[in-house]
Amino acid sequence: MDFAFSEEQEMFLAMFRDFSAKEVAPQAEELDHEEALPLDALRKAAQQGFLGATLPEKYFGAELDYLSYVLLVETLAADSVSMAVMLATHVSLAAMSILENGDEAQKEAWLPVMSAGEAIGAFALTEPDAGSDAVYQGGSGWQTRATPEGDDVVLDGVKSWVANGEVAGIFVVFARGPEGGDAFLVPADASGLTLGYREPTLGLRSAAFNRLYLEKCRVPASNRLGAPGAGVEIARQAQDRMAIALGAAGLGVAASSLDVASQFATERVQFGVPIAEKQAIQRYVAEVLTEVEALRYLVYHAAWAVDRGDGFSRDASVVKAFGAKVARNATNQMLQVLGGYGYMEDYPMARKYRDARALGIIGGPTELHHVRIAQDVFAKRDVDVVP
Ligand SMILES: Cc1cc2nc3c(=O)[nH]c(=O)nc-3n(C[C@H](O)[C@H](O)[C@H](O)COP(=O)(O)OP(=O)(O)OC[C@H]3O[C@@H](n4cnc5c(N)ncnc54)[C@H](O)[C@@H]3O)c2cc1C
Incomplete structure (x- = not known):
């Protein structure tokens, strides 16, 4: 068992972080307040090859493995869950449905323009x-x-x-x-x-x-x-791919809220000391860090299973349900660390908290992912779990 990224994956991760820091983070707050779409960042993401992230080079894609792709989604979500959801919808739901199920004419017609960002x-x-x-x-x-x-x-x-x-x-x-x-x-x-x-x-x-x-x-x-009649299976497979991407989005927003709150805790002084010295704050941080790291390994493992061609449907549901829970819990706890500032829209925490809430619904609600997991558990015992 090897937990290290390959050199290539490390290089991609550095590239994603650089992109997000330059093109996503600076505009994220303002776009959210104005309810405007990150069109400029999407255009630049296309130039970097990110909109064709997992597509073959033949269709002008970047031909990333799924693990590298989830690192991209995680990185974007740390700065803007909106941007991550837009990209993952485009890649995991739309483009990959065409790649996996389309005939050559359909792929030729749509995948190159999707990679180029000319068709979202x-x-x-x-x-x-x-x-x-x-x-x-x-x-x-x-x-x-x-x-x-x-x-x-x-x-x-x-x-x-x-x-x-x-x-x-x-x-x-x-x-x-x-x-x-x-x-x-x-x-x-x-x-x-x-x-x-x-x-x-x-x-x-x-x-x-x-x-x-x-x-x-x-x-x-x-x-x-x-x-004819393949539509339900196409939808199901797309939802499994998306579930892992949404788990990665949960990881990104949870880890970044821990980052924001722990920095704040070192700067905010109450009772004469930084609140980071208070045990209640340390416990929030410790609990969130533990959940974030547990989620990290689930997300990366599920993406690795996709790359290996293993069955990943149950793991996708595990990642999706747990990712939504960790994202909601982390943003909630870390907002608490910021106290009143956390509730104000001047800080990014309020946005992260609002965004994280979507992850338990979008891509299928948590309850249904739990049904999927229970189906897997009870199938071995000949019990048919129906939703
Ligand atoms: C921000 C956002 C973006 C979205 N984007 C897309 C998109 O791009 N494309 C798309 O097709 N859809 C999209 N959706 C729809 C999303 O997939 C659905 O909201 C989701 O599948 C749940 O359906 P519903 O909202 O109708 O809830 P309902 O099915 O009405 O469920 C309501 C509640 O009942 C629970 N429930 C239902 N059945 C059961 C059961 N058998 N056992 C236990 N609990 C149950 C649910 O878990 C939920 O808590 C999006 C949704 C949101 C919020």
């Missing part, structure tokens, strides 16, 4: 009445319909909270066709596609979540990803 990807699965159960029972809860018409397919339905919606060039849209759940590539300029307004959110305010309306939205039938 989005993933439209959730519907007003299909949330936690979206990938259960063959997607039977999906109201969005795909009706074949000659060489085309006509899509009708509504999708909720589509991350990257208003800046997306390409949507992976899930709909029920005659043979079950399907996934389609729907360009943003497809006729019959309309985006709703950006949903106001508790956190992640420099990311965009929009409703997607499909009204007689016509795309060529050749835009279907994979075989």
Whole structure:
């Protein structure tokens, strides 16, 4: 067992940190307050090859292993969870769904422009009445319909909270066709596609979540990803990949809140001494550090399993559920260390706290990841766990 990064991974990590320090951190607070998207940083991320992080060089990707990619997500999330979520939606949900399931024409058409940042990807699965159960029972809860018409397919339905919606060039849209759940590539300029307004959110305010309306939205039938009826499996695999990326985002925001609060504790003097000398503060810091380090090894191990080609579905859920818990706990405890300053929007802690809360919902709620873990535990004992 070797816990060290390779030389290449160390080099990537240094590059990610440098990028985030220069292009993400300086704007993160202001963008959040203005509820503006990090478009400049995304453009520069594309120039660095980060928007094609895990894609093969053939499609102008950086061909990073998944572990290096989660280091990128972790690093960005330390400065802005919004930026990390936008990038991970584009890479893990959209681009990799095309890479893993697309035919050569689909890959040629979309992956190079996605690597270049000319088409941002989005993933439209959730519907007003299909949330936690979206990938259960063959997607039977999906109201969005795909009706074949000659060489085309006509899509009708509504999708909720589509991350990257208003800046997306390409949507992976899930709909029920005659043979079950399907996934389609729907360009943003497809006729019959309309985006709703950006949903106001508790956190992640420099990311965009929009409703997607499909009204007689016509795309060529050749835009279907994979075989007829493969949509649910495509969604499930994408969610597993995303779960690890979101665990990495939780790691980034948790570790950075520990950093901010421990620095503050050395500077804030009460009762004549820095509060870092108070045992209550030391305990908060010690507990959070312990959880952060436990999460770190779970996240890196799950990414390593992806790179090895091992099954990683259960571990993805472990990482996702634990990552959300650690991020919420860490930002909460570290906000407490800052006292009143933690509650003020002048400090980054309030933003981290609001952003971390999303991680227990986005990418499937914690309760459903617990069901997935329990399924694995009880399968060995012939007990069928249903959600
Ligand atoms: C910020 C944000 C971004 C998002 N981005 C996207 C995106 O890009 N694309 C996309 O398709 N979706 C996206 N989503 C949707 C997200 O995946 C869903 O919110 C999530 O899957 C939960 O669905 P729901 O909100 O309808 O909750 P519900 O399914 O209504 O669940 C409500 C509560 O009931 C619990 N619950 C439900 N069923 C069970 C059960 N069987 N056992 C125990 N508890 C249960 C849930 O855990 C939850 O606590 C996003 C959501 C958010 C908040």
